[in-house]
Amino acid sequence: MAKRGMLIVLSGPSGVGKGTVRKEIFSQPGNNFHYSVSMTTRDMRPGEVDGKDYYFVSKEEFEQQIKDDQMLEYAKYVDNYYGTPLKYVNQMLDSGKDVFLEIEVKGAMQVRKKAPDGLFIFLTPPDLMELRQRIINRGTDDIETINKRMEKAVDEIEMMQNYDYAVVNDVVEEAAEKIKTIIRAERWRVKRFLPDYKKQLGDFK
Numbered sequence: 001m002a003k004r005g006m007l008i009v010l011s012g013p014s015g016v017g018k019g020t021v022r023k024e025i026f027s028q029p030g031n032n033f034h035y036s037v038s039m040t041t042r043d044m045r046p047g048e049v050d051g052k053d054y055y056f057v058s059k060e061e062f063e064q065q066i067k068d069d070q071m072l073e074y075a076k077y078v079d080n081y082y083g084t085p086l087k088y089v090n091q092m093l094d095s096g097k098d099v100f101l102e103i104e105v106k107g108a109m110q111v112r113k114k115a116p117d118g119l120f121i122f123l124t125p126p127d128l129m130e131l132r133q134r135i136i137n138r139g140t141d142d143i144e145t146i147n148k149r150m151e152k153a154v155d156e157i158e159m160m161q162n163y164d165y166a167v168v169n170d171v172v173e174e175a176a177e178k179i180k181t182i183i184r185a186e187r188w189r190v191k192r193f194l195p196d197y198k199k200q201l202g203d204f205k
């Protein structure tokens with residue numbers, strides 16, 4: 001049986017640039033990890049593609065998935081559900097492939113409980129004013145939503161202590177490069193080798 005894949009979780013406050021950095025990482029060739037497309041009830045934005053950016057579903061469909069235990073994690077975020085479908089993640093990990101999640105902080109903490117062996121990376125803004133400016137620049141939110149997101153961001157940044165690595169998103173390409181370096185190094189961690197070798201030793205005896 002293949003060695004189980006590694007679960008990689010990129011998280012951080014909304015507006016920090018998770019989506020932007022994730023897209024930068026996946027626009028480059030040679031990544032040997034696979035992006036898990038999330039499910040959401042929020043409206044599709046111009047240019048987004050169903051099944052690529054998100055699986056766009058109704059509130060009823062999302063709630064049915066929760067009832068059927070089909071979500072690895074989910075969170076209600078600014079009036080919409082966001083979550084990770086369990087099936088794809090399990091299939092990939094079971095076949096030895098590494099999976100990359102880009103999710104908000106509450107969801108990441110649920111994953112941390114279920115998969116403590118995962119690699120948890122926190123993307124953080126250079127400072128809070130810069131974060132606010134990025135959310136404004138994105139132009140997708142009204143002022144009330146921006147204020148809600150900022151209040152949440154302060155609480156979310158405090159969660160950083162539960163992560164393995166912090167990466168400052170100053171320049172997108174540099175943040176992407178740091179994340180790829182962390183993933184590369186993580187593959188060589190002794191704890192990722194030990195279970196495999198213990199099994200080999202057991203078979204040998």
Ligand SMILES: Nc1nc2c(ncn2[C@@H]2O[C@H](COP(=O)(O)OP(=O)(O)O)[C@@H](O)[C@H]2O)c(=O)[nH]1
Nearest residue numbers: 014015019038074075082083084102103104107
């Ligand atoms: N818990 C959880 N959060 C998600 C998931 N997919 C996306 N998110 C997060 O939900 C938040 C809102 O996402 P979205 O509306 O697309 O805005 P944007 O990512 O800030 O452009 C962001 O912090 C996303 O990273 C998911 O599957 N689970």
Ligand SMILES: Nc1ncnc2c1ncn2[C@@H]1O[C@H](COP(=O)(O)OP(=O)(O)O)[C@@H](O)[C@H]1O
Nearest residue numbers: 014015016017018019020134138169170171172
């Ligand atoms: N390093 C960066 N420097 C400047 N602007 C950035 C950077 N990273 C992301 N942005 C911008 O910040 C806004 C929020 O980014 P986004 O990827 O949607 O954040 P998140 O997915 O974390 O909510 C977008 O307008 C994006 O273009």
